[in-house]
Each structure stands twice: as structure tokens, then as C-alpha cells.
Amino acid sequence: MTPISEEEVLLLHRYVCEGIADPKRLMLLYYVAERPRNVSELTELLDVAQPTVSHHLRILRERGLVVAERDGTSIFYSLSDPRILQAIEILRAYVADLMTGRASVVNKA
Amino acid sequence: MTPISEEEVLLLHRYVCEGIADPKRLMLLYYVAERPRNVSELTELLDVAQPTVSHHLRILRERGLVVAERDGTSIFYSLSDPRILQAIEILRAYVADLMTGRASVVNKA
DNA sequence: GTGAAGCATCGATATATTTGAATATATAGA
DNA sequence: TCTATATATTCAAATATATCGATGCTTCAC
Numbered sequence: 001m002t003p004i005s006e007e008e009v010l011l012l013h014r015y016v017c018e019g020i021a022d023p024k025r026l027m028l029l030y031y032v033a034e035r036p037r038n039v040s041e042l043t044e045l046l047d048v049a050q051p052t053v054s055h056h057l058r059i060l061r062e063r064g065l066v067v068a069e070r071d072g073t074s075i076f077y078s079l080s081d082p083r084i085l086q087a088i089e090i091l092r093a094y095v096a097d098l099m100t101g102r103a104s105v106v107n108k109a
Numbered sequence: 110m111t112p113i114s115e116e117e118v119l120l121l122h123r124y125v126c127e128g129i130a131d132p133k134r135l136m137l138l139y140y141v142a143e144r145p146r147n148v149s150e151l152t153e154l155l156d157v158a159q160p161t162v163s164h165h166l167r168i169l170r171e172r173g174l175v176v177a178e179r180d181g182t183s184i185f186y187s188l189s190d191p192r193i194l195q196a197i198e199i200l201r202a203y204v205a206d207l208m209t210g211r212a213s214v215v216n217k218a
Numbered sequence: 219g220t221g222a223a224g225c226a227t228c229g230a231t232a233t234a235t236t237t238g239a240a241t242a243t244a245t246a247g248a
Numbered sequence: 249t250c251t252a253t254a255t256a257t258t259c260a261a262a263t264a265t266a267t268c269g270a271t272g273c274t275t276c277a278c
Contacts, residue, residue, distance in 0.1 A: 001194065004139050006132075008201070013132040015207060016200045021130035022236080023115075023122040030113050039255055049238045054256055056236090064207055073245045073254045081212055085110065087199040091125045092113070094192045098124060098173055131266080148225055158268050163226055165266090182224045182275050 019063040020088065024048065025056045028077075032066055033085045036076040128172040129197065133157065134165045137186075141175055142194050145185040 004012075020026055024046055031037055031045055043053045057077055060066040065084055066077045079085060113121075129135055133155055140146055140154055152162045166186055169175040174193055175186045188194060206212040 001142065001198065003143075004136075004201070006136065008204075009132050009135045009139070011208065012197070012201055012204050013130075013135055015204050017126075017129050017131075017135065020126050021122075022126075023118050024236090026118045026122055026126065027113075027115065030118070033110065034112075040253095050255075051239080051257080052237055055238095058256080064212065070245085070255095073252095075255060081203055083199050083203045087196040087203075088121070089110065090192050090196040090199070092117070092121055094190055094196075095117075095121050095124050099120065133266090149223095157266095159225075160227080160269080161267055164268095167226080179225095179275085182222095184225060 015063045016065070016084070019060055019065045020084075022056065024052070025060060026088070028053075028056055028060060029065065029079065029085060029088070032077045033079040033082075036069070036078040038071075038074040038076050040074070042077070124172045125174070125193070128169055128174045129193075131165065133161070134169055135197070137162075137165055137169060138174065138188065138194060138197070141186045142188040142191075145178070145187040147180075147183040147185050149183070151186070 020029065027046060028042060031042060037045075039050065039053055039057065042057070043050045046053055057066065057068070061068055061077075064080055067080045069076050069078070129138065136155060137151060140151060146154075148159065148162055148166065151166070152159045155162055166175065166177070170177055170186075173189055176189045178185050178187070203212060
């Protein structure tokens with residue numbers, strides 16, 4: 001593990017961690033990872049107001065986590081890089097173990 | 110990629126994403142991943158007030174991301190599970206590519 | 219038991235974030 | 249051009265978070 005600098009941590013925070021720091025945005029990432037989806041579809045899936053979805057999509061887009069492509073009046077969003085979900089899936093497995101008492105913190109006893 | 114439920118996303122958010130959503134906490138995770146460190150040392154490393162460090166450590170501790178062990182009057186913190194930094198390192202590599210124009214979003218052109 | 223060191227908690231302030239109603243903008247079709 | 253549809257933006261309110269001084273608690277040495 002290469003030591004990390006404070007500047008690198010700030011970039012990591014600004015471009016990724018801040019982006020995945022909301023449950024709605026996590027759901028959005030999973031939804032657009034399956035296939036490109038437009039805002040209307042995402043609004044139905046998330047069950048929140050459309051401006052709220054646009055707000056979260058903007059945060060994801062500004063950080064480069066998702067990409068937007070217009071098709072007529074619709075705008076389709078998709079995941080920009082598979083590593084984003086790859087990392088989240090590792091954390092998801094960790095949490096799953098945590099919930100079933102299999103995470104390493106529990107095994108230390 | 111197994112579909113994720115809304116409840117699972119909420120757990121993922123509560124136990125991990127919320128925990129790594131602050132640059133100071135990211136630094137703390139990297140510091141305690143090297144070796145167990147006590148609060149005084151972490152306070153010097155982070156260059157913030159001691160209550161601020163304790164606050165962040167509490168957030169990490171409550172989520173199970175770090176574990177605390179007392180030794181005399183000191184309390185040493187360490188990383189609870191290597192997968193946490195493993196995932197963060199993937200995101201770190203992604204951001205590094207993003208900064209040098211090598212991330213997949215750029216390569217789509 | 220007393221004092222000191224190390225850490226946690228409390229309380230207050232400043233700042234940031236989430237949310238949605240209202241509104242603006244952009245595209246397509248008639 | 250006019251209208252409908254889809255999305256973005258603005259604005260305000262509510263909520264959450266970060267920070268640190270003051271203080272409390274625990275442990276150890278004497």
C-alpha cells in the first residue's frame with residue numbers, strides 16, 4: 001500500500017466519496033450500472049421528486065461517476081467506469097459479513 | 110452483479126459510505142491501516158483539535174470500520190477489515206487515472 | 219488519595235446537504 | 249410557431265455535519 005498524501009485524499013473525497021455518500025446516489029449508481037436509464041425511469045425507481053433526481057445526477061455527473069447522453073428529449077445516464085461499482089461491491093460484501101457476524105472485527109474474539 | 114435492495118443500500122450507506130465521506134476520516138483510515146495508533150498521534154498527524162479527532166474516530170468506531178484497544182491511558186485504533194482499504198484503493202486508482210486522463214469516461218471519445 | 223496524562227463528551231456555532239415546489243430550458247412533432 | 253414532453257435550475261426550508269473550547273472520565277504513578 002503506497003502512502004497517500006493529503007492532496008490525494010482530498011481528490012479521492014471530492015471525486016468519489018462525496019459522490020457515493022448518499023443512499024439515493026448509491027441506488028442511482030446501481031441502476032445505471034445495469035443499463036443506461038433516463039431521468040424519468042430513475043425518478044420512478046427512486047420514488048422521489050424529479051428535481052431531486054436531477055440534483056443527485058448532477059453531483060454524480062460533475063464528479064465523472066456517470067455520463068449523460070441525450071436521445072431526443074430524454075437524457076440517458078450510464079456508469080462511467082466499472083471500477084466504481086467494483087469497489088462498492090467489495091464494501092457491500094464486507095457489510096453483508098458484518099450483518100451476519102462474519103466480518104474480521106467480530107472474529108478477533 | 111447481484112441486484113441490490115434498498116435496505117441493503119441503506120446498510121451500505123450507514124456502515125461504510127457515511128464513514129468514508131469525510132477527508133479527515135479517509136486519512137485516519139490510512140493512518141491506522143499502517144499500524145495501530147493512539148489518539149494523540151492521530152491528532153498530531155491530522156493537525157486538528159483533539160475533540161475533532163475523537164469525533165471522527167467515534168464515527169468510524171460506531172460503524173465498525175476501526176477497532177479501539179486501551180493500553181494504559183492511551184487508546185490505540187486500528188483498521189477492522191482489510192477490505193475497507195482494498196476498496197478505497199480501487200477508487201484511488203480510478204481517481205489517479207481520472208486526473209491523468211486515463212479513466213474510461215475519457216477513453217470513450 | 220492526589221495529580222497528571224490521555225481520551226471522550228457536551229454545547230454552541232458555522233457550514234453543508236437534502237428536498238421539492240416553482241420555473242426555466244431544450245427537443246420533437248404537428 | 250405552438251404544444252407537449254423531458255430534464256435542468258432556482259430558491260427556500262429543513263436537516264445534518266464539522267469544528268473546537270470547556271469539561272468530564274479513566275488510568276497510572278506516587
